[in-house]
Amino acid sequence: MNEHVHGAVDLTKNQSLVMGALTRSKEPLSAYTILDQLRDNGFRAPLQVYRALDKLVEFGLVHRLESLNAFVACRHPGCDGDDTITFMICERCGQVNELTDNALAKRLKLLAEDASFALKKTTIELRGICRRCQIA
Template sequence: MKQAANLTKNQSLVYSTLSDAGGPLSAYSILDVLRDEGFRAPLQVYRALEKLQEQGLVHRLESINAFVACADPGCSGHGTIAFAICDTCGQVDEISRTAIEKPLRAWTTSNEFEAEKTAIEIRGKCRECKD
C-alpha cells in the first residue's frame, strides 16, 4: 500500500474494497459494497478508479469489464502487464514480463505507432479449475 496515504476518502474506500476482494470486481459490485459507506452513484466509483489507475494501484481488465488491485502496489513504473484470468474461479494473475513487451515494441517502432496503453489478457482456466 505504498501510496495509499495520498488517496482521498473515496479513492481509499474503493482501493481497499478491491484489495480486500482479492480478485476482480465490477464497478457496480464496488458500488454495492460501498453503499453502506455512503456511495450512491456509479460515478463516485468510476472517478476513484480512474485516479487509482493513473497511480498504478488498480488495473482494468478490459475483457471482463472489471477492475483489480495491482499485485505490486506502487508499481506505476512497470511497463506492459499481461493478465491471466480464470473464467471459472475468477482468479487473476499478473504476468509482468519484459519478454512480452519486446516483440510488441518491435512492431510499434517499425510501424511508427505511438502506444499509450496496452492490454494483454489471457482467458482460460487456471491450474485449480482446469480439471
C-alpha cells in the same frame, strides 16, 4: 490534494474505500459491485465510484480489465512503470494473476516501431483455466 510522496499516494476517503474493496476481493469487481458493497459507507452514485477508480488507475494502484469491464487491485507493486502488463484470467474461478515479461514487452515495442506506431502502453488479457481449476 493527492500527492506522490516517495512512491506513496495520499488517498481521499472514497479512494481508500474503493481500494479496500478491491484489495479484499479475490476476483475483479465491476464499478456497480463496488457501489453495492460501499452503500453503507455513503456511496450513492456510480459516478463516485468511477471518479475514485479513475484516480486509482492513474496512480497505478488499480488496473481495469477491459474484457470483463471490471477492476483489480495491483498485485505487482511498481508495475505502473511497465509498458506491458499481462493478466491471466481464469474463466472458472475468476482468479486474476498479473505478470510482466520483458522479452514480450520488447517484442511488442519492436512490432509497433516497425509499423511506425508510437506505442504508449500495452495490456494483454489471457483467458483460460488456472492450474487449481484444471486439477479440481
